[in-house]
Amino acid sequence: MERIRKGKENMATIFALSYQMAKANFKVRNEGSYLGVIWYLLNPISYFVVLLFLGGSIYNNSIPYYPAYLLLGLIMFNFFLSVTGSSSLVISGNKNFIKSIKINPLTFIFANILTNIFSHAIEVILFIIVLLFLHINPIFVVFYPLIFLCLCLFTTGISLIFATIGVYVSDWQNVWKVLGSLLWFVTPVFYVIKKADSAIGHINYVNPFFHFLTIARNLIIYEKAPTLFSVCGIIAFGIVTFVVGLYIFNKKARSFAENI
Template sequence: MAILSTDDPRWLQAQRYWELLSVLVQRNLKVRYRGSFLGVYWSLLNPLIMTGLYTAIFGANFASYYGNSILNYVLAAFTGLIVINFFSASTSQALSSVVGNGALLNKIRLPVSVFPVSMIAANVFQFAVGAFPLLALITLINSKNLFNLLMLIFPFVSLVLVCTGVSFLLSALYVFFRDLPYFYELVVFVIWVSSPVFYPAAIVPKQVKPFLSLNPLSPIIESLRQISISGNIPDLTLIWGAMLSGIIILALGWVSFQMLRNQFMDLL
């Protein structure tokens, strides 16, 4: 296999893409949290408040599905919320990223894909300094095993792949359909309700489970919970299922983006 040299055009193109991505991520974070007191930690405060609310309403009823432990329900709700919040925030922000930078694209030749990717990357940074340290601490306390801590990376990578694929598709479609944000709000709500965020997957009727299994966030949530809450050795079947769905969605989103990209400039 040939190794790219620093003079290779592909290496230079990758380096330019990375530098542009870094600039856009910094810009996104500065604009988003300018004048904010908590900054990126708002991303942690929201799931913590919602976890408290869900625990107050559903904790006593659903604790039996988590070893009769209210604490386990709290942790389960928290893991579900950080997944759905990451998905909702990153994909919604990426939806308008190409159109929002239309004026820039008309002046400078840039790789269009960097704009939705920069939105995902900004949310990855936000997650890494916000919710992930708390999730890592929970995992280490429950499992007492560094292996489980390392395996947390795989469900999160799956989540990033899903969000990136969806973002490619949404940002491309928004160039053509400007009503898309209103429709996508409904889609996010359906995904949220069909994900085992505040309820255990075990209560879902058998007739409905085949439909809910189409939700790509479900195996990610279940895998995170199994690794961080149960304390058992990570279930490779859950991890593989989450990774496979992420790869498929990323591939579909990328292909759709590339097919539509040539028509962007006529509409921006």
């Protein structure tokens, strides 16, 4: 009982501190003004515009409501890439803290994710505007937090693993840059998989991102209920990845200080 209470207290401190750190990061990045928010939107918007143009003029796609389809895929993938991309440097970047004060290193991982959640929220608002523009009823966005929760667990799990690797492999970021862009092309972010039994269809069957995107798009844009199988799939992907990540991270966390 005492252990559970202590654990709860620890988690509360970790979350409180990571929230403060994320807030500070966010303030620094925006230089204290709301205009800075525009910079967050610039990246997804520029991709969005280019791909929209390509999608419309090159392969003449027949995806209904393509702008919404594309933007939702982009912002979800963008969140994942930007969290995981920075996570391998989170521990070494906070070297000064880890070596000089007793802070649970989970704090830095959560702070990184929270910072990205703030900016993701702004992208979601942009997405809702696009939905309204396309005369799609945005009511189903209310389900998005549930899908996002699974995505968040999955992303946290991966970033815990990457943060641990990053302590021992200093250039892991470069490795992930290559792997991450492969994943980006394999996942139907800006295209659609027409044949499920093609090579890419088979690959995507085990690609968690394919399922995250499919469920979110079907539900929010096309108002189609997801299958029970795929819902269980993303919940399982999320929880398993998170638990594995947390296990690896906690196992190695004791020796972070002397390896960075």
